[in-house]
Amino acid sequence: MKRLELLIFVLQLLPVIDYAAESPETIRGTCMGTKYAVTVVDRPTGLPLASLEEQIGDELERIEQIFSLYRPTSELSRLNAATSGEWIGVSTDLLAVTKRAANLAEATGGAFDPTVGPLLKLWRLRQVSTNWSPPTREAIAETMQRVGWRKFEIREDPPGIRKLTDGVELDLNALGEGWAIDRMTQLLAEERIESALIELGGEFRGLGHKANGEPWRIGIENPREAGACYATVQLQDHALSTSGNYREPIEHQGRHYGHILDARRGEPVQHDLLSVSVIATDATTADGWATALLALGPLDGPALAEKHDIAASFVIKAAPLKNPRVPNQIRIHLTTRARGKVTLLETHNETDRILKRTIP
DSSP: OHHHHHHHHHHHHSOOOOBSOSSOEEEEEEETTEEEEEEESOOBTTSOHHHHHHHHHHHHHHHHHHHOSSOTTSHHHHHHHSOTTSEEEOOHHHHHHHHHHHHHHHHTTTSSOTTOHHHHHHHTTTSOOTTOOOOOHHHHHHHGGGOOGGGEEEETTTTEEEESSTTOOOOOHHHHHHHHHHHHHHHHHHTTOOOEEEEETTEEEEESOOTTSOOEEEEEEOTTSTTOEEEEEEESSEEEEEEESOSSOEEETTEEEOSOEETTTTEEOOSSEEEEEEEESSHHHHHHHHHHHHHHHHHHHHHHHHHTTOEEEEEEEOOOOSOTTSOSOEEEEEOGGGBTTEEESSOOSSSSEEEOOOOO
């Protein structure tokens, strides 16, 4: 009886929340050079939609002013412009993401590296022109002197970063969108919103469930068939991030160059791994690991994902089949943790198998 009385007392203390809308509401905008959408199921009555939209916009603007490489006044741009040898005070956001990036660099043996900024500038992979050509071996070797995740130090209290070599530049784009999604998640939680879907630049985090009680269901794009999906994922308090090396590659003298760099070699990756999708409890983890595993390739990537118990789906370019009516074959590999989380859109008895077609 006492347990029942206690339960009733606790329930009486819980606030009763009325929802402001009978159907989901979506807030849209642009940030970090891409689009975002926040679909909310259970907005409280006392929270105007315009107020929530303004809060989301303000928070994303704050994040962009920290991590943008295109704003010379951003915190990261100012850090990159600073000289080496002195501690530079940084925000807790920049410190936390830099620590995550350094951990990924260590885990991947440097294949993923947050100091690839000078290499990206050298390769001009984000500023392609008609006269584009790859840099010389000598230029790569010289630039590599300013690349390496051990060329900076992190201080917890007060938050700070110190560059150990002149010219070191951090590039945290591989984790920035995930961090922004997680900060929006925190904002929604503070407003007592429990069911929502957040999307930023193709990265997702699902909270609670849809209006009909079902979990959020996200499709993973087939990199060999535009507009088609090869699998779906149910996101209930989880995040999904996909990193691909197949969109708009640069071609020069018959060779293709993607936008993912292997920092150990100082060059864009050259392997058959087309995309990696990672499911995690937060978007920053999913975002960072998706890029890091893609940099490692079709052999080392799955091996490291298994070692760290990561739920990941790898799409690998398959060897051509003799049947010409089945073009653009791919091979799917699911890690142990991903099985049961990723639903392939065709019957598979094995995790490694050629996917011949995609069912809508």
